[in-house]
Amino acid sequence: MSVSIKDIARQAGVSHSTVSRALRNSPLVNERTGDAIRRLAREMGYTPSAAARSLVTQRTRTVGLVVTALSDPFIDRIVDGIEDLATSAGYGVLLGSSHADPERELGVVEMFHQQRVDGVIVVASRVGQLYAEQLQEMSVPIVLINNEADGDYLYSVSVDDQQGARLATDHLLSLGHRRIAYIGSATRRATSLGRQSGYERGLREAGFSLDPELVYLPRAQMDIAAGREALPHVLEQEATAMFCFNDRTAIGALLQAREQGVSLPGDLSVVGFDDIEPSWYLAPPLTTIHQPRWQMGRTAMEMLLGLLDEKQATNRTMDCRLVVRGSTAPPAAK
Amino acid sequence: MSVSIKDIARQAGVSHSTVSRALRNSPLVNERTGDAIRRLAREMGYTPSAAARSLVTQRTRTVGLVVTALSDPFIDRIVDGIEDLATSAGYGVLLGSSHADPERELGVVEMFHQQRVDGVIVVASRVGQLYAEQLQEMSVPIVLINNEADGDYLYSVSVDDQQGARLATDHLLSLGHRRIAYIGSATRRATSLGRQSGYERGLREAGFSLDPELVYLPRAQMDIAAGREALPHVLEQEATAMFCFNDRTAIGALLQAREQGVSLPGDLSVVGFDDIEPSWYLAPPLTTIHQPRWQMGRTAMEMLLGLLDEKQATNRTMDCRLVVRGSTAPPAAK
DNA sequence: CTGTTAGCGCCTTCAC
DNA sequence: GTGAAGGCGCTAACAG
Numbered sequence: 065m066s067v068s069i070k071d072i073a074r075q076a077g078v079s080h081s082t083v084s085r086a087l088r089n090s091p092l093v094n095e096r097t098g099d100a101i102r103r104l105a106r107e108m109g110y111t112p113s114a115a116a117r118s119l120v121t122q123r124t125r126t127v128g129l130v131v132t133a134l135s136d137p138f139i140d141r142i143v144d145g146i147e148d149l150a151t152s153a154g155y156g157v158l159l160g161s162s163h164a165d166p167e168r169e170l171g172v173v174e175m176f177h178q179q180r181v182d183g184v185i186v187v188a189s190r191v192g193q194l195y196a197e198q199l200q201e202m203s204v205p206i207v208l209i210n211n212e213a214d215g216d217y218l219y220s221v222s223v224d225d226q227q228g229a230r231l232a233t234d235h236l237l238s239l240g241h242r243r244i245a246y247i248g249s250a251t252r253r254a255t256s257l258g259r260q261s262g263y264e265r266g267l268r269e270a271g272f273s274l275d276p277e278l279v280y281l282p283r284a285q286m287d288i289a290a291g292r293e294a295l296p297h298v299l300e301q302e303a304t305a306m307f308c309f310n311d312r313t314a315i316g317a318l319l320q321a322r323e324q325g326v327s328l329p330g331d332l333s334v335v336g337f338d339d340i341e342p343s344w345y346l347a348p349p350l351t352t353i354h355q356p357r358w359q360m361g362r363t364a365m366e367m368l369l370g371l372l373d374e375k376q377a378t379n380r381t382m383d384c385r386l387v388v389r390g391s392t393a394p395p396a397a398k
Numbered sequence: 399m400s401v402s403i404k405d406i407a408r409q410a411g412v413s414h415s416t417v418s419r420a421l422r423n424s425p426l427v428n429e430r431t432g433d434a435i436r437r438l439a440r441e442m443g444y445t446p447s448a449a450a451r452s453l454v455t456q457r458t459r460t461v462g463l464v465v466t467a468l469s470d471p472f473i474d475r476i477v478d479g480i481e482d483l484a485t486s487a488g489y490g491v492l493l494g495s496s497h498a499d500p501e502r503e504l505g506v507v508e509m510f511h512q513q514r515v516d517g518v519i520v521v522a523s524r525v526g527q528l529y530a531e532q533l534q535e536m537s538v539p540i541v542l543i544n545n546e547a548d549g550d551y552l553y554s555v556s557v558d559d560q561q562g563a564r565l566a567t568d569h570l571l572s573l574g575h576r577r578i579a580y581i582g583s584a585t586r587r588a589t590s591l592g593r594q595s596g597y598e599r600g601l602r603e604a605g606f607s608l609d610p611e612l613v614y615l616p617r618a619q620m621d622i623a624a625g626r627e628a629l630p631h632v633l634e635q636e637a638t639a640m641f642c643f644n645d646r647t648a649i650g651a652l653l654q655a656r657e658q659g660v661s662l663p664g665d666l667s668v669v670g671f672d673d674i675e676p677s678w679y680l681a682p683p684l685t686t687i688h689q690p691r692w693q694m695g696r697t698a699m700e701m702l703l704g705l706l707d708e709k710q711a712t713n714r715t716m717d718c719r720l721v722v723r724g725s726t727a728p729p730a731a732k
Numbered sequence: 733c734t735g736t737t738a739g740c741g742c743c744t745t746c747a748c
Numbered sequence: 749g750t751g752a753a754g755g756c757g758c759t760a761a762c763a764g
Contacts, residue, residue: 065456066514066536068757079735084759094733109535114512115449115458116757119740124449126513129493134481135474137675144469147495151502156509159463159491161481168485175490178448179460180400201443202400288679319679341471342676345622345653402741413751418743428749450741453756 067108075108076101087112114156118180126156127368128176128184132164137340138310138357142187142209145361153369155182162189173198183368186211188252205371207364212254219371221364221380225255228353228384229262232307232335235351235386237270240394241305241333245278247294247317249309251285256309259337263307277301282313291316295324304332304395311336311343311352318346318391329393339387348390356382401442409442410435421446448490452514460490461702462510462518466498471674472644472691476521476543479695487703489516496523507532517702520545522586539705541698546588553705555698555714559589562687562718563596566641566669569685569720571604574728575639575667579612581628581651583643585619590643593671597641611635616647625650629658638666638729645670645677645686652680652725663727673721682724690716 069087073080078097085093086101087110093101118124127150131139150157158179160172173195176184183205190212199206208220236244246263248256264274280297282290291313298306298317308314314336321328328334328348336343339354360382367377403421407414412431419427420435421444427435452458463480465473484491492515494506507529510518517539524546533540542554570578580597582590598608614631616624625647632640632651642648648670655662662668662682670677673688694716701711 082734092733111508111511113514113757115452115514118449119447119453120759133478134468135478137471140469140474144467144495147468147493151494151505151509156513157493159481159493160485161478171485174445175485177445179490180447180449315679322681342679345649345676346679347656347681416750426749447741454743
């Protein structure tokens, strides 16, 4: 099929090991013959076979990437960051979507195993029991990004949910808001709880008491629907501001507000989390907590590369940044 | 390292060829021993090595996927569609972003070559000269999605730009608009031209003459900036409606309109193309031409699978659908 | 410096 | 039905 080192060896009149060496620029080979071989290889259109190589080196220079779905504005940039560094480092990225379906997840992991990926990165998943177990079995390093699992036996990079939530809360507080609601997420409980606790700490440390009625956990599964669901409740509690689990939830609230004729930020200030692209071109543009997603992806890949070099890696948690836009303002004077 | 068929063979007291056969459910092996072997394999946690297998079968059950960038709301769903079918069919998907950088593209192709992918799918790229050449060299089937290249020596699935543009134009026409502008894209010329010609045909067949001044090609590279740039020009030409190359361009126009105090759709109707997620929650929600992106991804993968089975494949072009939302209305009576 | 030999894990004739 | 032998393309000792 395609040309192999043997073909080159024959042409060059040397043994295939010499070719192998020459191609890897080994100093053990005569410069002249080396050059000749490399030239020949180029001329003959030689491209090494990763499969053959990894069979003997026991490394595939390939990493597996598990995401719930790529068509998630939160995830795509992370993947971009991962892919970027991976490519630079000469690693291939094998994609696997779980769609939050356990069976699919298993299938993906199985595939990774067969492909003998050198490492795995998992983005924003719950990492189910089975799943984690299987991953353990392949005994390759695994880096989790913003994971929802409890076990901390794995490497991870995550955003500092508490710190981010503090930023949001303090911003609202400093604008003069006193009744601030928090809208959580039922599907990503761990993350939601982290943000909630940042919110609560913010209020407490500012000397305000917590009103449990101001914390709302929507029943809806989809974020936008959750935001829509939350709005009436928030209004009922006479909150003047709401901090949402993520931008999509905030967008839901925003849409609902629009429909109910509630004006933002006049009647209610809203802040989201993530800073997905649409945030800034909404009306009003969304004040939100920016997650350095691209960086997180890169960092995860960086950790993985380190782990593959036998080096140790320490978990990283990255800071968020407040992005003030049009959806927040001082409360209406009453 | 991990358990191989030899290990199983030793345990089972048979030769590794028998194990190999048993694992592939060959009828040539005694049912009892076969079962025993399969059970053993499971117990020992055996997972076949794709590398070893492909070395002999000369197929990797892996496809390469080239995208410009994943963090493109247009692309992500396509990738989802591809990945979905690929996984079901037991194929792995190797990711490669080009970032529209020729050097990166070459690198990606080289990687695919080394990995000996069985086929390649390229999404919305220009497929540069070098690039295509390299791809040819690996002599594997290549399916292009909405490509910008001229050569038609490759398989492709694309959306019917003309038909989509007709939908948009006819919609505007039927609302009573007569001065309708078209905003193109300088970076995706071929696609833009396709849509432009649909627009022109629509006008012509409705019996209206074309005003070249109503066709505007922004200089800005980024779509949103392009849309912003286009708006004043469109207004100046006293158009009552504009059809934009894509949703992002439309969004740019929308933002600019907001800033200039131009009301949509009151003063100007706008229709986009693509139907990316933010479209529907903008204010006003965007009337647009929907591309069946997930389907396109799936179809591309379907074609590729067919090609890998030696079957022939015929290029497919898919229809668009008009989605009427709030950004279009009859022109203001004057 | 270079060639020989062996083997990575698997599949596939070809004998038995 | 099953085993022995060879080879996919490459790297890695081990001799020269």
